[in-house]
Amino acid sequence: MKKYLHLLLLPAMACTLYCCQGSGSKNKQQVVNTPGEVTAEEAARVSLESSPVVPAEASINLMQVADGFNVELVAAEPLVNTPVAMTFDYEGRMWVVEMQGYMPDTLGTGEEVPNGKIVILEDSNSDGVADKRKVFLDSLVLPRAICLVDDGVLVAEPPSLWFYEIEDDKPGKKTLVDAAYAEGGNVEHQPNGLLRALDNWIYNAKSAKRYRKAGDRWKVEQTHFRGQWGIAQDNYGRLYYNNNSENVLGDYFTPGFGATNKNQRRVSGFNEKIVANNRVYPLRPTPGVNRGYMEGILDESLRLANFTAASSPVVYRGGLFGQEYASNVFVAEPAGNLIKRNLLDENGYVTSGAQAYEGKEFLASIDERFRPVSLYNAPDGALYVVDMYRGIIQHKTYLTTYLKKEIGRRDLTQPLGYGRIYRITPKNKEAKPVKLPANPQQLVRLLGHPNGWVRDNAQQMLLDRNYRQAIPALRQAASNTKEPLKAMHALWTLEGLGALQADEVLALLRQPAWPVRMQALSVLPSVMDSTNVKRYVPVLEQLVSSNDTLAAPYLAFLANHLQRYDQAAAQNLLQQLARTYQANDYVADALISNYQDREKALQKQITAFVADTSVAIHKRLQRVLDNIESKKVKNDTQALLKEFPKGAAVYASTCQTCHGADGNGVRSLAPPLNQSEWVTGEKAKLISIVLFGLTGPVRVNGHLYRAPEINGDMPGIGYDKSLSNEDIAQLLSFVRKSWQNDAGIIHPEEVGQVRLRLKDRQEAFTVEELNKL
Known part of the structure; x- marks a missing residue:
């Protein structure tokens, strides 16, 4: 106990030395250095x-x-x-x-x-x-x-x-x-x-x-x-x-x-x-x-x-x-x-x-x-x-x-x-584990249990054991919307058993409680087919005409499944939604999700009945068209893999998860490398970023990326001594030649020179520091 006694004393020390810690820098304790007085940092050390x-x-x-x-x-x-x-x-x-x-x-x-x-x-x-x-x-x-x-x-x-x-x-x-x-x-x-x-x-x-x-x-x-x-x-x-x-x-x-x-x-x-x-x-x-x-x-x-x-x-x-x-x-x-x-x-x-x-x-x-x-x-x-x-x-x-x-x-x-x-x-409550019974009827009853773990696992056990004898009880539970959580789990259990029927879903689509309607809309792709699609179409159209704003994005997503069986109905549904919710980002993106490689046709179609090009449906669609252009590859990918095998491997293991396989960045993580002036520009700046990292906002292709759109800090990989100058040179050459980039290669000696010049550096760079290099 004695060897970690100082840890037990630390909370009291913390209260004495640095008092209340606020929610931002303006609330940090202001330390005045007077002779003989220690700073908060020194006390912490x-x-x-x-x-x-x-x-x-x-x-x-x-x-x-x-x-x-x-x-x-x-x-x-x-x-x-x-x-x-x-x-x-x-x-x-x-x-x-x-x-x-x-x-x-x-x-x-x-x-x-x-x-x-x-x-x-x-x-x-x-x-x-x-x-x-x-x-x-x-x-x-x-x-x-x-x-x-x-x-x-x-x-x-x-x-x-x-x-x-x-x-x-x-x-x-x-x-x-x-x-x-x-x-x-x-x-x-x-x-x-x-x-x-x-x-x-x-x-x-x-x-x-x-x-x-x-x-x-x-x-x-x-x-x-x-x-x-x-x-x-x-x-x-x-x-x-x-x-x-x-x-x-x-x-x-x-x-x-x-x-x-x-x-x-x-x-x-x-x-x-x-x-x-x-x-x-x-x-x-x-x-x-x-x-x-x-x-x-x-x-x-x-x-x-x-x-x-x-x-x-x-x-x-x-x-x-x-x-x-x-x-x-x-x-x-x-x-x-x-x-x-x-x-x-x-x-x-x-x-x-x-x-x-x-x-x-x-x-x-x-x-x-x-x-x-x-x-x-x-x-x-x-x-x-x-x-x-x-x-x-x-x-x-x-x-x-x-x-x-x-x-x-x-x-x-x-x-x-x-x-x-x-x-x-x-405190004062007993945490008693619920034992899952082997009896299917008892498992159905547990689908409404207050503990979500119990509900989830009762559903999964019914599926894993293929308890088809529980289907009548599941049908009854799914229809009893007075117990919505139980009804939802019963619905998805029936779906997992392949026993869900069109009538059951149609009944839930008409329920006033939104969480129940949400699940009915969500399960539709599993049950909709050529034999029952005509029964679903009037209900889906009615949800649009009744201005069910909560259901609108789901209806737009569902058009993707509907068009497999009824192209005309899907087209009509999409047009109704585009007209009614033309300024809604969620509905716009849901609509666009149905039109892979047909985006230009959709743009022409939308323009015919939504003239205002400043609304969400047009703006979101243009972003996708711009993205298609940015993905066009100038260089031979296979040739690059052969020319820079180490660089491609390092990119896949270290960079790809944040910057994307296509180099266009990943939301909440990192900006694009494709067509980035930081990638195709000065070699020394790029080498410095990769070696030591980059912190803070960064402008790429005219857009200022900052948290939370991206992670505010990119870690450097120069601290990993197992990565040689050759490895890093190949990585940067691979990136500078990939996608729509077409910049000159970087040599190991150039990496070595930057490493030597910055050998004492520990901190990540800011854009301001890089611009002074």
């Missing part, structure tokens, strides 16, 4: 002389949680080792992903060693603490996600996605689902999540693919690109995610729509900023963040100011916390050793949110090694926290010299092999 490993139970004492809540230990080392993700099975056991090979040191030595595992943790005596460990899979290289489905388990082990049948808690037949699941990108930028959603599809973060098992076959479809680490759904199946510097992003619409036009770079209503405030309030100084040397990253007391490692947003749906916590979004910030709580507000189909507290967090710790990386709803209604518990969480690709020094200063490299799982529960 004194408190950070070491960062010892703290036993799991003692680490709870270093946490500050919101009033009325407890933090309880569920599992700790040696029972669990470096956990990064988990899920619960129908028996309430935890299936945990252990990424033991991640960053053993600042060089990432040995990351390729196959020491990752999937383990099953069980609470055999029902005391709330796991006491049994069973290894299901071992010898994995950096596994990152799992999903239980159809008496088997999906396992993400880059670059592949595998499905293992489960036989008595042991892996059976192994099937390759997707050989390119995590193709390209480094450990921080590869797909993960594997969320089995309300619509029976499996969605991912950092990915534009979704998956579904149909008998012995796996369906893979394109969807919207979403987030970075972790993905969650609300009660209506809408998805929430984020990236490392954004609190909460998400979709206004259900996830099956809008990703049908490859020429559309952005569809309004998807990848929206739900909570714009990215301020965080650590309980302790947090200098050990990758860009802590930059102005504005840390405050005067060395505390992180804004998210830098935001991850795993979860919509709380457990029912145990009380009504005021229903559908709150909790977000983990492992670099700040905290968990944030956000409140949501719905206005029509637009969802927005705000932080629950000012100046504090739902949970924060003064233990630097407390690394909450994933959050989950659970069978007992509690909020579960996966704590990776380690010193290093930044991957080597972007590890700055500054952070390496911080790691060395407090000896954060060692020890390894730790990890904890906690649960957060309200």
